[in-house]
Amino acid sequence: MGAIYIMWLRELKRYVRSRAQILVSLGQPALYLVALGYGFGPVFAKAGMGKYLQFIAPGVVGMTVLFTSVFSGMAMLWDRQFGFLRETLVAPVPRIHIMLGRTLGGATVAIIQGVLILVVCLIAGFRPHVWAAVPASFIFVAMIAIVFAALGASIGSVIQDMQGFQFLMNFLVMPIFFLSGALYPLKNLPMVLSWITHGDPLSYGVDGLRGVLVGSWQFGFSLDLAVLAGLAAVLLGVSARLFSRIQL
Amino acid sequence: MIRVENLTKTFGSLKAVDDITFQVDGGEIFAFLGPNGAGKTTTIKMLTTLLRPTGGRILLDGFDPWVKQREARQRFGIVFQDPSLDGEQTAYENMELHGILYHVPRKVRGERIEALLKQFELWERRGDTVKTFSGGMKRRLEIARGFLHTPKILFLDEPTLGLDPQSRNQLWSHVKTLNAAEKTTVFLTTHYMDEADRVAHRIAIMDHGKIVAIGTSAELRERTQTDSLEGAFLALTGTSLRDEAASSTDQMRRFAQMWQRR
Numbered sequence: 001m002g003a004i005y006i007m008w009l010r011e012l013k014r015y016v017r018s019r020a021q022i023l024v025s026l027g028q029p030a031l032y033l034v035a036l037g038y039g040f041g042p043v044f045a046k047a048g049m050g051k052y053l054q055f056i057a058p059g060v061v062g063m064t065v066l067f068t069s070v071f072s073g074m075a076m077l078w079d080r081q082f083g084f085l086r087e088t089l090v091a092p093v094p095r096i097h098i099m100l101g102r103t104l105g106g107a108t109v110a111i112i113q114g115v116l117i118l119v120v121c122l123i124a125g126f127r128p129h130v131w132a133a134v135p136a137s138f139i140f141v142a143m144i145a146i147v148f149a150a151l152g153a154s155i156g157s158v159i160q161d162m163q164g165f166q167f168l169m170n171f172l173v174m175p176i177f178f179l180s181g182a183l184y185p186l187k188n189l190p191m192v193l194s195w196i197t198h199g200d201p202l203s204y205g206v207d208g209l210r211g212v213l214v215g216s217w218q219f220g221f222s223l224d225l226a227v228l229a230g231l232a233a234v235l236l237g238v239s240a241r242l243f244s245r246i247q248l
Numbered sequence: 249m250i251r252v253e254n255l256t257k258t259f260g261s262l263k264a265v266d267d268i269t270f271q272v273d274g275g276e277i278f279a280f281l282g283p284n285g286a287g288k289t290t291t292i293k294m295l296t297t298l299l300r301p302t303g304g305r306i307l308l309d310g311f312d313p314w315v316k317q318r319e320a321r322q323r324f325g326i327v328f329q330d331p332s333l334d335g336e337q338t339a340y341e342n343m344e345l346h347g348i349l350y351h352v353p354r355k356v357r358g359e360r361i362e363a364l365l366k367q368f369e370l371w372e373r374r375g376d377t378v379k380t381f382s383g384g385m386k387r388r389l390e391i392a393r394g395f396l397h398t399p400k401i402l403f404l405d406e407p408t409l410g411l412d413p414q415s416r417n418q419l420w421s422h423v424k425t426l427n428a429a430e431k432t433t434v435f436l437t438t439h440y441m442d443e444a445d446r447v448a449h450r451i452a453i454m455d456h457g458k459i460v461a462i463g464t465s466a467e468l469r470e471r472t473q474t475d476s477l478e479g480a481f482l483a484l485t486g487t488s489l490r491d492e493a494a495s496s497t498d499q500m501r502r503f504a505q506m507w508q509r510r
Contacts (some may be wrong), residue, residue: 087346
């Protein structure tokens with residue numbers, strides 16, 4: 001248990017100590033929120049869909065949590081580069097504990113970031129349909145965080161250099177974001193795109209957030225939660241397995 | 249304390265470690281010497297559970313590190329060739345993290361961290377993040393950390409690489425003191441013959457994946473009819489230059505790239 005705690009604490013300390021980075025990492029989603037939220041607002045309203053800011057805010061929260069959690073997992077690349085990874089690999093504790101600590105730490109950081117950007121959304125003019133929805137949405141923030149922290153950790157256990165990182169960023173993480181319904185509704189899409197969006201785990205996270213926060217559902221609460229929970233379990237298992245197989 | 253029997257590691261067609269057998273007794277300081285690419289680091293990696301041997305057997309204090317992995321890991325400490333500290337955390341936090349990972353009870357942990365940091369002259373800097381430390385300070389911190397959980401065996405893989413003579417001298421005197429005080433078995437590799445000569449009780453010389461000689465410094469000199477350990481070393485391993493074989497990490501990296509391009 002001690003190992004899980006200390007690895008979790010390490011992630012949190014690193015986060016709290018990099019204050020500049022906290023602001024920078026909130027900048028990008030804030031830009032999406034303001035530029036797209038207000039920019040596409042008139043078109044969206046003309047299409048009879050209501051306020052775009054209301055639509056995009058849950059998507060931006062999902063995006064923040066996605067990027068923060070995936071990156072935290074991939075930060076293992078740095079630990080590999082700077083050598084700290086070895087210290088944890090030879091420690092007399094089950095590697096799954098190390099992995100769980102790291103992943104939960106990354107997820108915690110992502111949850112904090114998600115909550116911060118939700119506050120930014122509220123400042124920018126976003127209004128949930130009921131205020132009680134705000135704490136309720138934390139369930140989905142947490143689920144997204146765990147799923148993608150585990151995904152990031154799996155990737156971090158496998159890739160060894162920056163090229164691999166760039167590759168996965170462009171061909172995995174960005175598509176997960178763009179095809180998730182964070183920016184546009186998943187209704188009436190071309191069939192192929194519709195299939196892809198249904199296969200994107202973030203679609204269920206964003207749908208859950210949007211459902212809870214503004215009351216419009218695509219898949220429904222139970223399906224969203226079931227998909228995310230199932231995926232979290234699978235990915236935690238996969239990441240633990242990949243991590244325990246690392247040799248140097 | 250350390251028993252190695254017929255240990256072998258092959259990477260593809262390359263025999264990095266070729267059927268080596270040796271023993272290190274409890275409390276001994278044992279130096280492992282050899283030219284670049286001789287297989288020293290590969291051997292250390294196998295001894296410390298970072299690399300799975302192709303063949304042969306290892307026993308650390310009676311435990312096979314590939315069967316009783318946690319028991320074996322609890323019994324050794326290791327200082328790697330490259331730093332393995334967390335630069336973003338303070339010296340104290342690095343020690344504390346290590347103590348928790350190695351199940352050092354809270355009360356003992358605090359006392360021991362203080363004693364070791366004081367001994368290695370890092371106590372005043374305990375609250376500074378490690379990334380602000382000089383190379384010599386980082387090394388000292390790593391060695392202090394290696395002793396934290398009172399391991400029975402301490403592996404030191406070229407611990408003095410890149411340090412100035414003062415730091416090297418001081419570092420070895422710390423290691424010798426702790427070896428004497430805590431009966432820690434020390435297994436070290438180095439390129440500096442004078443260090444091995446001064447510190448180690450026994451020396452093994454490795455070349456091309458095999459152990460070519462093993463014994464005290466005096467025995468090695470006698471055997472080769474030379475008057476210094478360096479002379480003995482050169483007599484045993486020849487004078488030609490070696491290109492270091494790619495490390496296993498490099499090999500894995502190449503493999504991963506091939507796989508990605510497929």
